Amino acid sequence: MSIELKLEHPADNTVTVSIQGDIDMSSSTKVRDTLTPLFQDNNKAIIVDLSGVSYIDSSGIATLVEGLQWSHSNQSKFRLASMTPGVKDVFEIARLLTVFEVFDTKEEALAP
Amino acid sequence: MSIELKLEHPADNTVTVSIQGDIDMSSSTKVRDTLTPLFQDNNKAIIVDLSGVSYIDSSGIATLVEGLQWSHSNQSKFRLASMTPGVKDVFEIARLLTVFEVFDTKEEALAP
Amino acid sequence: MSQPIKLSIPSHPKYLGLIRKVLQELLDTHEVPEETARRLILCVDEACSNVIKHSYEGPCEEPIEATFFFDGEDFKVQIRDYGKQCDSSEIKPRCLDTIKPGGLGTHFINEIMDEVSYCTERAKGTLLTMVKKLKCELTSGQEKDKE
Amino acid sequence: MSQPIKLSIPSHPKYLGLIRKVLQELLDTHEVPEETARRLILCVDEACSNVIKHSYEGPCEEPIEATFFFDGEDFKVQIRDYGKQCDSSEIKPRCLDTIKPGGLGTHFINEIMDEVSYCTERAKGTLLTMVKKLKCELTSGQEKDKE
Ligand SMILES: Nc1ncnc2c1ncn2[C@@H]1O[C@H](COP(=O)(O)OP(=O)(O)O)[C@@H](O)[C@H]1O
Ligand SMILES: Nc1ncnc2c1ncn2[C@@H]1O[C@H](COP(=O)(O)OP(=O)(O)O)[C@@H](O)[C@H]1O
Numbered sequence: 249m250s251i252e253l254k255l256e257h258p259a260d261n262t263v264t265v266s267i268q269g270d271i272d273m274s275s276s277t278k279v280r281d282t283l284t285p286l287f288q289d290n291n292k293a294i295i296v297d298l299s300g301v302s303y304i305d306s307s308g309i310a311t312l313v314e315g316l317q318w319s320h321s322n323q324s325k326f327r328l329a330s331m332t333p334g335v336k337d338v339f340e341i342a343r344l345l346t347v348f349e350v351f352d353t354k355e356e357a358l359a360p
Numbered sequence: 361m362s363i364e365l366k367l368e369h370p371a372d373n374t375v376t377v378s379i380q381g382d383i384d385m386s387s388s389t390k391v392r393d394t395l396t397p398l399f400q401d402n403n404k405a406i407i408v409d410l411s412g413v414s415y416i417d418s419s420g421i422a423t424l425v426e427g428l429q430w431s432h433s434n435q436s437k438f439r440l441a442s443m444t445p446g447v448k449d450v451f452e453i454a455r456l457l458t459v460f461e462v463f464d465t466k467e468e469a470l471a472p
Numbered sequence: 473m474s475q476p477i478k479l480s481i482p483s484h485p486k487y488l489g490l491i492r493k494v495l496q497e498l499l500d501t502h503e504v505p506e507e508t509a510r511r512l513i514l515c516v517d518e519a520c521s522n523v524i525k526h527s528y529e530g531p532c533e534e535p536i537e538a539t540f541f542f543d544g545e546d547f548k549v550q551i552r553d554y555g556k557q558c559d560s561s562e563i564k565p566r567c568l569d570t571i572k573p574g575g576l577g578t579h580f581i582n583e584i585m586d587e588v589s590y591c592t593e594r595a596k597g598t599l600l601t602m603v604k605k606l607k608c609e610l611t612s613g614q615e616k617d618k619e
Numbered sequence: 620m621s622q623p624i625k626l627s628i629p630s631h632p633k634y635l636g637l638i639r640k641v642l643q644e645l646l647d648t649h650e651v652p653e654e655t656a657r658r659l660i661l662c663v664d665e666a667c668s669n670v671i672k673h674s675y676e677g678p679c680e681e682p683i684e685a686t687f688f689f690d691g692e693d694f695k696v697q698i699r700d701y702g703k704q705c706d707s708s709e710i711k712p713r714c715l716d717t718i719k720p721g722g723l724g725t726h727f728i729n730e731i732m733d734e735v736s737y738c739t740e741r742a743k744g745t746l747l748t749m750v751k752k753l754k755c756e757l758t759s760g761q762e763k764d765k766e
Contacts, residue, residue: 270492273521274485303492303510305517306580310573317572334510341511341583342576343568382639385668386632415639415657417664418727422720429719446657453658453730454723455715475629475680477637482622490624490644497637533622 251275252300253282258358261292266354268300271308280311287318292325295357299330304338316348325349329357363387364412365394370470373404378466380412383420392423399430404437407469411442416450428460437461441469476541483524483553484531488517491538502542504606511584512547512604518577519551519600522563527555527598545607554597560590623688630671630700631678635664638685649689651753658731659694659751665724666698666747669710674702674745692754701744707737 251269258264263286271279286294294315298304312328319326327349331339339345351357363381370376375398383391398406406427410416424440431438439461443451451457463469479494481487492513499509516538523536534554541548565579581588587603626641628634639660646656663685670683681701688695712726728735734750 306576418723
C-alpha cells in the first residue's frame with residue numbers, strides 16, 4: 249500500500265518522477281514532498297510517469313495541478329505520461345485531461 | 361476469488377488435478393465435486409497440483425483427506441504436489457504433512 | 473434487500489486503502505463492471521477523506537462507518553460520522569472553470585452517483601447516502617461482452 | 620488501545636474471502652510478519668465458517684460481526700453471531716489420532732491463538748474472543764531479517 253517515487257535526470261534541467269502505488273489522501277503528501285523541491289530548482293521540464301499508479305483521488309489530482317501551475321508561471325513543462333485507464337478516467341471526470349499535457353509513454357513526453 | 365480446476369491424463373489410469381485459487385468453505389464443494397467422480401473410476405493415481413493455491417482451510421483439508429481414504433482402501437495413489445508455503449503450514453499444524461504423500465513438483469509426483 | 477456489509481474504521485487516511493479493498497472485493501463478488509467499480513470506489517474514498525478533513529477536522533480515533541447495500545439493481549452506500557455538523561448546502565463542489573488544487577471530491581461524487589444526500593438530523597455527525605443505479609451499467613457491460 | 624476495525628458480513632461462505640482480504644490488509648498495515656498473518660487469517664476464517672455451519676446451521680442473511688483490536692502487543696479479534704447457542708465446552712477439536720475429514724477448525728484456532736473464549740451470556744448468539752500475543756512473533760520476524 250505504501251507509495252514509491254523514483255527521480256531521474258535524463259537531460260539537463262529535466263527530471264522524470266516515476267510513481268508506484270495508489271495516490272490517495274494518505275500518500276499524496278509524499279508525492280507533494282517530492283514534487284515541490286523540483287519546482288524551486290532550475291528545472292525546465294518535469295515528467296511524471298504514472299504507469300505504476302492504478303488509483304488517484306482528488307488529493308492526488310490537486311498535487312499534480314500544483315505542478316501545472318508552476319509550469320504556467322515559469323514557462324516550463326509539466327507533463328504526465330503513461331496513465332492507466334483508471335487514472336485517465338479520474339482526469340476525465342475532473343475535466344482535466346485536456347488541460348494537462350498528457351503522453352502515452354515517458355519517451356514521447358521526453359521529446360521536446 | 362473463484363476457484364478453477366483443470367484435469368489432465370498424463371498416463372493410463374493417472375489423472376492430475378491442478379487447482380487455482382483459495383480453497384475455503386465457499387470453494388471446497390467444487391473441489392470435492394471434481395475429485396469424487398475420480399474416486400469411482402479405475403484410476404490408479406490421482407495427483408493434486410497445489411501450486412496455484414495460496415490458501416486452504418479445514419474444509420479444503422477435509423476434501424483432500426477423502427482422497428487419502430480412497431487411496432488407502434483402493435491400493436491407489438493420492439499425491440499432493442507443489443504446496444505453497446501457506447498451504448504447507450496449514451498441513452503442518454493439522455499434523456498431516458507426513459500422512460500424505462507430498463512432492464515438490466508435479467513431475468516428481470508422477471514418477472511411479 | 474439482502475443484509476448489508478458494514479465496515480467501521482478509525483478516521484485516519486491510512487485506512488482508506490482498506491475500505492477501497494473491501495469495496496473492490498464486494499463489487500467483484502457482485503460482478504459489477506470494472507469501470508463502474510473504480511468509480512464507486514472513488515466516491516467512497518472521497519466521502520471518507522472529506523469526513524477525515526471536514527467532519528473530524530483531521531485524523532483521529534473517531535469512527536467512520538460505511539454500510540454497503542445491494543438492493544435489486546441499486547447499489548447504496550452510507551457513510552456515517554460522529555463529527556462536526558454543517559449545513560448540507562455548504563457541501564458542494566467549487567466552480568471548475570478555474571484550474572486550481574482542491575474542491576474536486578464532491579464533484580466526483582455528484583458526477584458519478586445517481587443520488588446523494590447528507591442528513592444531519594441526529595445528535596452528532598452526518599449520514600451521507602449515495603445511490604448508484606447499476607442496471608444500465610450492468611447492461612452496457614453485457615453489451616460490451618457481446619461485441 | 621486504538622479504535623477497532625469492525626466488519627459485518629451476512630452469514631454466507633461467499634463473504635469469507637472478503638473478511639480474509641480485510642484482515643490481510645489490516646495486518647499488513649500493522650507490519651505483522653507474513654507467516655503470523657496467514658495463521659491469524661486462518662483462525663478468523665475457521666471461526667466464521669463455524670458460525671455459518673453450527674450457530675446459524677447453514678448460510679443465511681443473519682450477520683457475523685468481526686472486530687479487530689490492536690492493543691499494544693496483543694492482537695485481539697472478536698466474532699459475534701446471533702444464532703444458536705451451545706455449551707462452550709462442546710466447542711472443541713476431535714482427537715486427531717484417526718485420519719478422517721472434519722473437526723480441524725477448532726484445532727487450528729487452539730494451536731495458533733494464545734487465548735480463546737466463547738461467551739454465551741447474552742440473549743442471543745455467541746461472542747468468541749481470540750487473542751494473539753504479537754511480541755514474540757514481531758521479534759522473531761526481526762531476528763530473521765537480521766540473518
Ligand atoms: N463531510 C463534510 N463535512 C463538512 N463539510 C464538508 C464535508 N465534505 C465536504 N464538505 C465541504 O464541501 C467542500 C467541497 O468539498 P470537496 O469537493 O471534497 O473539496 P475539498 O475537500 O478539497 O475542499 C469542502 O471544502 C467543505 O467545505
Ligand atoms: N460456533 C459454533 N457454535 C456451535 N458449535 C460449534 C461452533 N464451532 C464449533 N462448534 C462445535 O465444535 C465442533 C468442532 O468444530 P471444528 O473443529 O471446527 O470442526 P467441524 O466444524 O469440521 O466439525 C463442531 O463439530 C461443533 O460441534
